[in-house]
Amino acid sequence: MQFDRRLFRMLGAARPALLMIIIFGLLIAICIVGQAAALSKTISGVFLKDQTLVSLLPSLVLFAVFSILLSLLRWLENSSANKLATHIKLKLRRDIAAHLSKLGPSYLKNERSGEISNTLVNGVDSLDAYYSQFLPQLLLSVLVPVVILVFVFPADWLSGIIFLLTAPLIPVFMKLIGALAEHLNRKQWKTLSRMSAHFLDVLQGLTTLKLFGRSKNQIKTISQISNDFRTSTMKVLKVAFLSALVLELVATISIAVIAVEIGLRLLYGAIEFEKALFILVLAPEFYAPIRQLGAGYHAGMEGVAAAQRIFEILDRPAPAVSSEESPALSGAGASIRFIDVSYAYQDGERPALRDISMELQPGTTTALVGPSGAGKTTISYLLLRFLNPDKGRILVQGHDLTAIDPDIWRAQIAWVPQNPYLFHRSIAENICLANPAADDRQIAEAARQANLHEFITSLPEGYETVIGERGSRLSGGQAQRIALARAFLKDAPILILDEPTANMDPQIEAQLIASMNLLMEKRTVLLIAHRLNTVRRADRIIVLSGGRIAESGNHQELLKKNGLYAEFLGVAGTAV
Numbered sequence: 001m002q003f004d005r006r007l008f009r010m011l012g013a014a015r016p017a018l019l020m021i022i023i024f025g026l027l028i029a030i031c032i033v034g035q036a037a038a039l040s041k042t043i044s045g046v047f048l049k050d051q052t053l054v055s056l057l058p059s060l061v062l063f064a065v066f067s068i069l070l071s072l073l074r075w076l077e078n079s080s081a082n083k084l085a086t087h088i089k090l091k092l093r094r095d096i097a098a099h100l101s102k103l104g105p106s107y108l109k110n111e112r113s114g115e116i117s118n119t120l121v122n123g124v125d126s127l128d129a130y131y132s133q134f135l136p137q138l139l140l141s142v143l144v145p146v147v148i149l150v151f152v153f154p155a156d157w158l159s160g161i162i163f164l165l166t167a168p169l170i171p172v173f174m175k176l177i178g179a180l181a182e183h184l185n186r187k188q189w190k191t192l193s194r195m196s197a198h199f200l201d202v203l204q205g206l207t208t209l210k211l212f213g214r215s216k217n218q219i220k221t222i223s224q225i226s227n228d229f230r231t232s233t234m235k236v237l238k239v240a241f242l243s244a245l246v247l248e249l250v251a252t253i254s255i256a257v258i259a260v261e262i263g264l265r266l267l268y269g270a271i272e273f274e275k276a277l278f279i280l281v282l283a284p285e286f287y288a289p290i291r292q293l294g295a296g297y298h299a300g301m302e303g304v305a306a307a308q309r310i311f312e313i314l315d316r317p318a319p320a321v322s323s324e325e326s327p328a329l330s331g332a333g334a335s336i337r338f339i340d341v342s343y344a345y346q347d348g349e350r351p352a353l354r355d356i357s358m359e360l361q362p363g364t365t366t367a368l369v370g371p372s373g374a375g376k377t378t379i380s381y382l383l384l385r386f387l388n389p390d391k392g393r394i395l396v397q398g399h400d401l402t403a404i405d406p407d408i409w410r411a412q413i414a415w416v417p418q419n420p421y422l423f424h425r426s427i428a429e430n431i432c433l434a435n436p437a438a439d440d441r442q443i444a445e446a447a448r449q450a451n452l453h454e455f456i457t458s459l460p461e462g463y464e465t466v467i468g469e470r471g472s473r474l475s476g477g478q479a480q481r482i483a484l485a486r487a488f489l490k491d492a493p494i495l496i497l498d499e500p501t502a503n504m505d506p507q508i509e510a511q512l513i514a515s516m517n518l519l520m521e522k523r524t525v526l527l528i529a530h531r532l533n534t535v536r537r538a539d540r541i542i543v544l545s546g547g548r549i550a551e552s553g554n555h556q557e558l559l560k561k562n563g564l565y566a567e568f569l570g571v572a573g574t575a576v
């Protein structure tokens with residue numbers, strides 16, 4: 001039987017709930033035996049001993065009490081199991097989300113969002129059956145038969161031996177079928193994940209697909225994947241039904257063996273009626289939990305298949321975290337030094353940066369320029385600690401950046417990416433992300449500095465306007481300005497700014513540049529620059545090419561060299 005140790009270890013803080021399940025399981029078993037004893041006593045009293053209702057009243061009442069207790073205990077056991085499952089699901093979702101945020105955007109870039117969200121939602125949900133059905137049933141399938149055996153052996157050892165010999169048959173058959181079921185379940189889970197990822201991809205790219213007239217082709221692909229999923233689901237169901245049939249058959253034959261053995265001995269007067277009835281009533285109860293384990297097993301298997309992927313994400317090592325305090329930064333920011341920093345993606349297979357040495361001086365702006373793929377974003381990710389250098393060090397006021405707690409460090413950085421992520425919330429909530437404690441006045445002030453206040457107040461719902469998924473109801477320039485407002489609100493000493501490349505309305509662009517210049521004042525700025533106007537003002541310019549620093553200096557110095565920088569200006573100049 002597949003009994004994943006790691007899933008069991010996950011129980012952690014939920015152990016008391018598991019203990020309750022064990023206690024309820026034991027009490028259930030005792031009630032089952034008590035109920036059978038009271039029933040056989042009543043029936044033999046009525047049919048063989050001609051007892052009256054009054055003399056049978058105690059055993060009748062006992063039977064009723066055991067029956068009520070049994071229902072109550074089953075309900076309690078069920079609700080403990082559900083509580084346990086809910087607790088674990090909640091914890092797993094929190095762990096995965098926390099780990100994903102530690103892994104950072106560079107990990108997620110290499111994954112398919114649809115697949116990850118399928119794991120987080122459906123994957124964790126499918127563990128519900130493992131914890132609420134399979135695991136408690138596993139405990140019951142051990143506890144109930146053992147307790148029954150304890151009472152059957154003294155009553156009739158021969159039937160006890162038959163119980164003992166036939167009980168393992170069910171788990172053995174289950175194991176045989178289980179291997180096949182496990183393989184099929186894994187396959188089904190993979191297909192479901194592939195389908196989710198593909199759906200999301202197609203939905204997000206629908207405009208592009210329509211534009212190129214390719215949306216019809218997607219119908220074919222989606223129907224193909226859905227068909228694969230249907231086939232694999234049917235295969236899983238086939239095995240599940242087949243195994244249920246086999247298990248029922250084995251259990252029924254075992255009960256029949258007991259019935260024949262008892263019947264024959266009753267016929268020859270080798271066993272008294274009350275005892276025989278007691279064992280006969282107990283026989284189905286003895287096999288019932290093992291049989292139900294078969295059903296729980298298939299439900300739990302789906303969870304085990306999903307768990308593999310969940311653990312794969314959780315096991316992915318996150319950049320090392322240390323609890324050292326962040327060095328105190330002055331109002332104008334910090335001195336940040338890169339010393340021979342190298343980084344490669346995909347476990348070292350795709351080098352992105354090689355031996356980068358540079359210094360960001362407090363209160364100055366350092367511009368990074370270079371063609372796409374030169375490594376500019378990678379430098380900003382290293383500074384944000386989404387990545388750690390493979391080689392070399394990054395020092396902040398002389399402290400190694402890897403030794404500083406990432407959360408404390410990030411609290412000191414404002415980041416304005418090229419395509420800022422906007423949530424399907426109101427404008428105020430989106431700006432507030434930078435400082436959840438900010439009041440309306442501070443939010444409006446940040447929006448004013450980002451040249452956005454007038455636009456927001458012109459909307460019918462003002463700051464409460466909901467901006468759609470990924471800010472779909474805003475233009476690119478407006479989204480950028482919301483990101484700038486966030487940065488103003490955060491008021492951090494260090495700023496990483498990725499300049500927008502999109503061509504904009506000259507008036508909007510002028511407003512955007514004015515806001516950016518205001519934001520860059522008196523901070524340590526790393527600017528990923530694409531425009532002549534902004535790059536020219538930088539205190540220091542670093543020209544990257546193929547992951548290396550090709551040139552560095554200020555605008556005048558680099559112009560004189562007439563090298564890569566001059567070439568870059570030729571391109572950027574036309575954009576201005």
Ligand code: ADP
Nearest residue numbers: 106109345350352371372373374375376377378
């Ligand atoms: P830039 O910002 O200058 O355009 P990047 O820092 O994004 O450049 O990329 C530098 C190099 O690293 C490129 O060759 C790019 O293909 C590669 N790269 C960037 N992100 C990833 C990633 N998540 N996985 C693999 N390679 C990546």
